[in-house]
Amino acid sequence: MPQARTEERPELERIAKRLRHHIVRSTTEAGSGHPSTSLSMVEVVTVLYFGGVLRYDSQQPHHPSRDRFILSKGHGAPGLYAVLAEAGYFPVDDLMTLRKMGSPLEGHPNMRRLAGVEASTGSLGQGLSMGIGHAHAARLDGSDYRTYVMTGDGEIEQGQVWEAAMHAGNHGLDNLTLIVDRNRHQQTDAVQKIQPLDPLAAKFESFNWESREIDGHSLDEVTGAFHWARSISGKPQAIIARTIKGKGVSLLEAAQEKWHGKPIPVEQEAKALQEIGADL
Amino acid sequence: MSFGLSRLPFEIGPATREAFGEALAEAGVDENIVVVDGDVNNSTYTNKFKEKYPERFFNVGIAESNMIGIAAGLAAAGKIPVAATFSTFLLSNAFDQIRMSIAFPNLNVKLVGTHAGISIGEDGPSQMAIEDVALACAFPGMTVVVPADGPSTAIATHALLEREGPTFMRCGRPGVPLLYNSASEFQIGKANTLREGDDITLIANGIMVAMALDAAEGLAADGVQARVLDMHTVKPIDTDCIVKAANETRAIVVAEEHLAYGGLGSTVAMVVGEHKPTRMAFVDIGDTYATSGKPDELLEHYGLTPGAILDAARRVLKD
Numbered sequence: 001m002p003q004a005r006t007e008e009r010p011e012l013e014r015i016a017k018r019l020r021h022h023i024v025r026s027t028t029e030a031g032s033g034h035p036s037t038s039l040s041m042v043e044v045v046t047v048l049y050f051g052g053v054l055r056y057d058s059q060q061p062h063h064p065s066r067d068r069f070i071l072s073k074g075h076g077a078p079g080l081y082a083v084l085a086e087a088g089y090f091p092v093d094d095l096m097t098l099r100k101m102g103s104p105l106e107g108h109p110n111m112r113r114l115a116g117v118e119a120s121t122g123s124l125g126q127g128l129s130m131g132i133g134h135a136h137a138a139r140l141d142g143s144d145y146r147t148y149v150m151t152g153d154g155e156i157e158q159g160q161v162w163e164a165a166m167h168a169g170n171h172g173l174d175n176l177t178l179i180v181d182r183n184r185h186q187q188t189d190a191v192q193k194i195q196p197l198d199p200l201a202a203k204f205e206s207f208n209w210e211s212r213e214i215d216g217h218s219l220d221e222v223t224g225a226f227h228w229a230r231s232i233s234g235k236p237q238a239i240i241a242r243t244i245k246g247k248g249v250s251l252l253e254a255a256q257e258k259w260h261g262k263p264i265p266v267e268q269e270a271k272a273l274q275e276i277g278a279d280l
Numbered sequence: 281m282s283f284g285l286s287r288l289p290f291e292i293g294p295a296t297r298e299a300f301g302e303a304l305a306e307a308g309v310d311e312n313i314v315v316v317d318g319d320v321n322n323s324t325y326t327n328k329f330k331e332k333y334p335e336r337f338f339n340v341g342i343a344e345s346n347m348i349g350i351a352a353g354l355a356a357a358g359k360i361p362v363a364a365t366f367s368t369f370l371l372s373n374a375f376d377q378i379r380m381s382i383a384f385p386n387l388n389v390k391l392v393g394t395h396a397g398i399s400i401g402e403d404g405p406s407q408m409a410i411e412d413v414a415l416a417c418a419f420p421g422m423t424v425v426v427p428a429d430g431p432s433t434a435i436a437t438h439a440l441l442e443r444e445g446p447t448f449m450r451c452g453r454p455g456v457p458l459l460y461n462s463a464s465e466f467q468i469g470k471a472n473t474l475r476e477g478d479d480i481t482l483i484a485n486g487i488m489v490a491m492a493l494d495a496a497e498g499l500a501a502d503g504v505q506a507r508v509l510d511m512h513t514v515k516p517i518d519t520d521c522i523v524k525a526a527n528e529t530r531a532i533v534v535a536e537e538h539l540a541y542g543g544l545g546s547t548v549a550m551v552v553g554e555h556k557p558t559r560m561a562f563v564d565i566g567d568t569y570a571t572s573g574k575p576d577e578l579l580e581h582y583g584l585t586p587g588a589i590l591d592a593a594r595r596v597l598k599d
Contacts, residue, residue, distance in 0.1 A: 133353015
């Protein structure tokens with residue numbers, strides 16, 4: 001049976017650092033990819049996979065009663081692959097095959113090629129609807145598995161997200177949790193300049209969701225939010241995780257609007273890894 | 281005398297959409313089957329399933345993108361979802377969702393588009409799916425079926441539900457001539473030879489099959505024996521049957537209620553061109569949107585009649 005994995009706080013911190021390390025190294029090796037998008041989601045996926053939340057068994061990746069995590073913001077693939085490798089779905093060394101010909105670690109997640117990937121994504125806005133499908137299936141089967149979906153904040157400019165939000169609220173899908181990685185930047189500029197989203201929590205609440213905003217880099221707040229989400233009955237839950245695009249690497253943090261979809265240059269990789277300070 | 285579907289020498293049976301709805305309700309004994317609807321279940325006849333299995337029926341509202349995403353999630357969780365709405369809203373509105381959420385991950389979702397073609401009539405061009413077969417065929421791995429009548433639609437519905445992988449079936453609005461019965465031989469991917477002949481081959485699907493049979497009678501009066509193939513499956517196309525026809529008859533006419541580009545005609549031409557170049561002619565809507573009108577008026581105006589097939593056949597045989 002899939003089980004949640006619960007690590008102590010110091011280990012969670014070490015895992016988060018390792019994920020950042022993997023993200024930087026794999027994208028720099030690939031020479032392309034979205035490290036800044038991946039770095040903003042690190043604490044959320046660390047807690048999800050190692051902080052007693054997601055019930056999974058990497059040796060039985062298709063077990064029917066596993067919890068599901070769908071990365072709707074598919075360009076965060078390096079972050080997803082990093083956590084899947086740490087969770088035992090495939091060897092950590094394989095991370096360095098990211099985006100290379102023949103590797104199942106494609107530029108965006110492909111559920112048919114890599115165990116642990118629950119949905120093929122990359123055309124933004126579609127993951128929440130897929131999550132609803134899983135949530136309905138769980139209800140029909142009388143199964144208690146939960147479905148977690150992560151979108152970006154720029155991503156929710158897509159109309160389909162709001163079709164899905166209306167539907168999930170209408171059906172009271174309390175086995176469905178959305179995490180919005182609110183890193184406040186999209187490809188060309190700040191979300192606030194392109195299509196302001198606030199008040200975001202209120203938008204979800206008006207669609208019959210429960211929502212809460214947290215510091216998405218605080219392991220404690222992320223842990224608390226997932227506990228809170230599980231305690232809600234009768235409504236889906238939206239966790240709006242305030243994050244920083246490129247978190248942990250000063251080069252990326254200093255100019256968040258410039259680094260979308262760009263790897264750290266080889267000559268700056270060592271400094272970035274030093275800043276992350278991974279204790280491997 | 282102007283054209284009329286009901287003037288063809290066949291009894292008019294149910295609309296293919298209605299036969300689909302009834303077959304789906306019948307198939308619903310399988311508890312894995314779930315239905316997602318874009319608030320048109322009384323038009324697609326999925327309401328027959330809804331009445332029997334309300335807990336497995338989801339009307340997602342007028343939100344085709346979300347409908348397709350939900351179907352994908354249900355399939356990934358092991359269900360057999362049927363996503364049915366008007367064919368133009370299904371393929372045109374939710375094209376990217378079908379691509380990303382269903383076709384690319386090769387999920388077992390059964391797409392059914394109704395109200396296809398210009399024979400929907402008065403509602404007009406915004407509701408007419410005339411690009412849908414081309415769009416559906418564009419997805420790698422998608423099975424695409426366009427049945428001709430009620431009984432064959434019922435058989436196709438059951439067959440598609442049993443077939444693993446993404447599928448699309450195209451249904452129409454009006455009642456159509458009865459060509460099959462529930463015991464007829466009908467296999468996905470295998471064309472049915474409805475009339476033997478060695479002079480020319482008429483290949484059709486959907487409502488054009490009955491018209492091709494009628495045109496074959498006209499050709500017989502000329503002393504020309506026409507073979508008539510119901511090419512209900514556009515993808516995967518029955519290559520063997522087409523090559524045989526190209527080898528054994530002098531010319532091929534393809535008739536479909538669809539635009540000229542990317543549908544049955546293009547698919548058959550690809551096979552013929554590769555295996556046995558043969559003189560061909562095409563009867564279709566051409567390269568234009570239609571207008572409102574009565575179904576029979578529209579079919580006549582846009583050249584989808586037995587007479588148009590007959591003319592095309594005479595033309596290619598003369599060359």
